[in-house]
Amino acid sequence: MLENMPWTRACVKEVLRYRPPVIMVPYLVKKDFHISESNYTAKKGSMIIPSTWLSLHDPEAYPSPDVYDPERWISGTAEEQGKNWLVFGTGPHYCLGQTYAVLNLMCFLHMLASELEWSHTVTARSEEIRVFATIFPMDDLLLSFSRRGAEAAVGAGTA
Numbered sequence: 001m002l003e004n005m006p007w008t009r010a011c012v013k014e015v016l017r018y019r020p021p022v023i024m025v026p027y028l029v030k031k032d033f034h035i036s037e038s039n040y041t042a043k044k045g046s047m048i049i050p051s052t053w054l055s056l057h058d059p060e061a062y063p064s065p066d067v068y069d070p071e072r073w074i075s076g077t078a079e080e081q082g083k084n085w086l087v088f089g090t091g092p093h094y095c096l097g098q099t100y101a102v103l104n105l106m107c108f109l110h111m112l113a114s115e116l117e118w119s120h121t122v123t124a125r126s127e128e129i130r131v132f133a134t135i136f137p138m139d140d141l142l143l144s145f146s147r148r149g150a151e152a153a154v155g156a157g158t159a
């Protein structure tokens with residue numbers, strides 16, 4: 001079923017690109033490591049902290065990177081940008097949960113969208129980002145839900 005939901009997948013992949021939950025991954029250098037095509041060598045014992053944010057907002061890979069645009073995963077070239085898709089890291093320690101995470105978010109989004117009406121109170125700080133391990137909207141996200149077709153709110157408040 002989930003493989004037949006390209007738009008739900010596109011929405012999940014786009015929100016992970018647009019607002020990645022992990023914006024940097026720290027690595028400890030185990031031995032001197034020369035960065036190819038540069039004259040820089042990372043010394044043993046130093047910390048390297050690559051930013052996933054910059055790759056995921058690279059305009060060469062994702063045109064208009066600061067626009068939330070699921071369409072780029074349908075008719076655009078986003079699926080071809082494997083080197084930039086660092087939401088789940090890369091290399092031998094890439095995230096073991098990445099397939100599960102995307103499928104789980106698809107299920108979650110599908111259920112919330114089909115069962116509930118969403119109401120988002122947008123404030124001047126909604127698009128500002130607070131970094132605290134992961135990222136949050138600065139206004140904490142003023143979102144309320146009501147069951148479709150019912151008067152009673154099932155989860156009003158912040159979420």
Ligand code: HEM
Binds near residue numbers: 021025087093
């Ligand atoms: C949206 C949700 C998630 C995001 C954005 C995420 C992101 C990441 C990132 C960036 C890394 C570091 C990769 C690297 O060092 O290059 C990582 C590692 C890891 N993740 Fe996730 N992750 C998510 C969900 C999950 C889930 C649901 C599981 C387990 C069910 C999981 C299990 C792991 C494990 C075991 C590692 C360490 C792999 C290793 O060191 O070899 N992750 N994740």
